[in-house]
Amino acid sequence: MYIFEKEYPKDKRFSDCINYLKTVNDFNNLTNAQVLEIKRHESAVYVVHYATTDAAAYAAAYAAAYAAAYAAGSANAATTYATYAYHSATISARCAYHSATISARCAANYATLAAAHAALSICASPGDAAQQKQEALNLQFLKQVTSL
Amino acid sequence: MQINKEFLKSLNPCADRYENYLEHNASFDGSISDFLELDTISYEDKVWVAVRVLTSNQVVNWSVLCAESVVHIFEDKHPDDKILSNCIDFLKTVNDSIT
Numbered sequence: 001m002y003i004f005e006k007e008y009p010k011d012k013r014f015s016d017c018i019n020y021l022k023t024v025n026d027f028n029n030l031t032n033a034q035v036l037e038i039k040r041h042e043s044a045v046y047v048v049h050y051a052t053t054d055a056a057a058y059a060a061a062y063a064a065a066y067a068a069a070y071a072a073g074s075a076n077a078a079t080t081y082a083t084y085a086y087h088s089a090t091i092s093a094r095c096a097y098h099s100a101t102i103s104a105r106c107a108a109n110y111a112t113l114a115a116a117h118a119a120l121s122i123c124a125s126p127g128d129a130a131q132q133k134q135e136a137l138n139l140q141f142l143k144q145v146t147s148l
Numbered sequence: 149m150q151i152n153k154e155f156l157k158s159l160n161p162c163a164d165r166y167e168n169y170l171e172h173n174a175s176f177d178g179s180i181s182d183f184l185e186l187d188t189i190s191y192e193d194k195v196w197v198a199v200r201v202l203t204s205n206q207v208v209n210w211s212v213l214c215a216e217s218v219v220h221i222f223e224d225k226h227p228d229d230k231i232l233s234n235c236i237d238f239l240k241t242v243n244d245s246i247t
Contacts, residue, residue: 135191142194
């Protein structure tokens with residue numbers, strides 16, 4: 001965290017997020033209010049994440065945001081992975097918003113993550129059948145895009 | 149683009165995955181669509197290869213389709229939170245500009 005705050009000494013969103021997570025005693029039994037509060041911190045940290053160009057600070061914010069994502073979804077794996085899909089897709093959209101070549105690569109990478117996490121959200125659902133069904137569906141989607 | 153053992157080797161796959169490919173498909177030489185039909189290649193390996201040969205637009209299109217197919221899981225839990233759907237919609241609108 002000091003890496004980030006060395007660069008941005010007045011920005012306490014990152015430490016606020018971490019400090020709130022430290023106050024939660026049981027991540028397996030979060031109240032709705034706690035989930036909402038964690039999500040609020042998570043969103044704030046992601047704003048930092050998006051706005052940061054320094055690589056080390058970016059990584060630090062990323063780590064904090066994922067810590068919050070884990071916490072928010074810890075009671076339900078499917079929700080966790082769906083949350084990841086959301087974040088990956090969001091980052092992808094953010095990258096896509098900028099049209100530089102490197103951003104296109106970034107967008108593709110995160111979009112891939114989004115797809116992987118989306119698939120994992122099904123994997124986290126009960127039963128191998130659901131996982132296999134989703135994998136088959138994802139392959140159908142792959143064939144669909146390769147044929148365009 | 150043709151998928152064959154020489155091309156796959158150039159992607160630097162894990163040794164065990166490449167050996168699996170050679171064991172079952174050493175003589176294969178086909179398109180990515182043909183590759184996706186191979187029964188002896190795992191889902192993970194197909195995806196691994198696909199994201200390395202598709203264009204950025206294709207990968208984004210694919211991820212959007214996958215994410216759309218499971219977004220209901222998120223929205224069943226958070227029915228008032230449309231941020232994921234909105235994000236997917238946004239991705240769809242910008243995808244044409246990120247080639």
